Amino acid sequence: MSASLLGAVAAILVFIFIVILLRRGLLKEKYAVLWLLFAAVTVVFALVPGALRWVSDLLGVEIPSNLIFFATSTLLILVSIQMNYELSRHEARIRRLAEEVALLRERLDEREGESGGTP
Amino acid sequence: MSRVLVAIPAWNEEPSIPGVISKVASHRPDADILVVDDGSTDSTAKVAAKAGAAVVSLPFNVGVGGAMRTAFLYAIRKGYDVVIQVDADGQHEPAELDDLIDSLQEADIVVGNRFHAGSTYAVRGPRRWAMKMLGFWLSRMAGATISDPTSGFRSAGPRAVQLFAVNYPAEYLGDTVGSLSIAIRHGLSVGQAPVTMYFREHGRPSKNALWSTLYLGRATLALVVTALKNPRDGREEVV
Numbered sequence: 201m202s203a204s205l206l207g208a209v210a211a212i213l214v215f216i217f218i219v220i221l222l223r224r225g226l227l228k229e230k231y232a233v234l235w236l237l238f239a240a241v242t243v244v245f246a247l248v249p250g251a252l253r254w255v256s257d258l259l260g261v262e263i264p265s266n267l268i269f270f271a272t273s274t275l276l277i278l279v280s281i282q283m284n285y286e287l288s289r290h291e292a293r294i295r296r297l298a299e300e301v302a303l304l305r306e307r308l309d310e311r312e313g314e315s316g317g318t319p
Numbered sequence: 320m321s322r323v324l325v326a327i328p329a330w331n332e333e334p335s336i337p338g339v340i341s342k343v344a345s346h347r348p349d350a351d352i353l354v355v356d357d358g359s360t361d362s363t364a365k366v367a368a369k370a371g372a373a374v375v376s377l378p379f380n381v382g383v384g385g386a387m388r389t390a391f392l393y394a395i396r397k398g399y400d401v402v403i404q405v406d407a408d409g410q411h412e413p414a415e416l417d418d419l420i421d422s423l424q425e426a427d428i429v430v431g432n433r434f435h436a437g438s439t440y441a442v443r444g445p446r447r448w449a450m451k452m453l454g455f456w457l458s459r460m461a462g463a464t465i466s467d468p469t470s471g472f473r474s475a476g477p478r479a480v481q482l483f484a485v486n487y488p489a490e491y492l493g494d495t496v497g498s499l500s501i502a503i504r505h506g507l508s509v510g511q512a513p514v515t516m517y518f519r520e521h522g523r524p525s526k527n528a529l530w531s532t533l534y535l536g537r538a539t540l541a542l543v544v545t546a547l548k549n550p551r552d553g554r555e556e557v558v
Contacts, residue, residue, distance in 0.1 A: 229544045
């Protein structure tokens, strides 16, 4: 019982933290969704006795805690894949911006040279 | 006399954009036209410039919200008082720009309502429910009727332009629902004016059942996030 209570408290804390970050505009919704969903599900499982065992039996998992480990690692894998995806996108965009700036600077230098100004 | 900027976010709208620009220009010769080319891979920027619009080209696609952020920044730096958003695909009627501009006498933001009595525009299913829910919530927040919060045909007066130049959401639905919510929570007033909605001149409408259901989910999320957000806490940016 104390273990599930601990789980519920931890999940609620995570939930509150994510909501605060969202409120302040420090976290975008697309990153918040997975965490909020996970926190909500954790609270349900922690507070509804027998819910975890019922789902474990349904999925044929013999030891309910193994289901928790499986679900947790799945979430972490999903989150890191999402982060890698976003990071790759940002790398490409930053490279593109650097190229734009370099080309703009070249055009600016060219113009200043034409009008006789100091570069 | 206020300086008016018609902002047209455009992503691969080469076939339709020259027509939109010439219609706007002939109807409102007093207004300047800005096309925000949102990372188009076709010749949108070229044909828009040829049609007489000022063109700002983003190096990659950032979405309508991101394109409008650029437009508001452009407007504030160039000293425009009024910004009107018009779609590039020819769905909006440029003659109705007058209504949207004139109604700014009574409100800081005027949203073009596609669902007025006599309108032939209709949306069904989850997408319609989402629009209804968003409209109900935002109307309550604003203390005024907002029948069509996701309309992309809208005008912003001086106070709204000031606000949106430093605080405009780029998230999903940010350009429609998110921006209205920010404006309302900063004490700006919202009005509406009936507009006509044409079917797209080119391209396919993005409306199938799965997409609509996803839209409902994302709209709900956008609404919850919007309701949670503390506007005074928002990260405002330097102009």
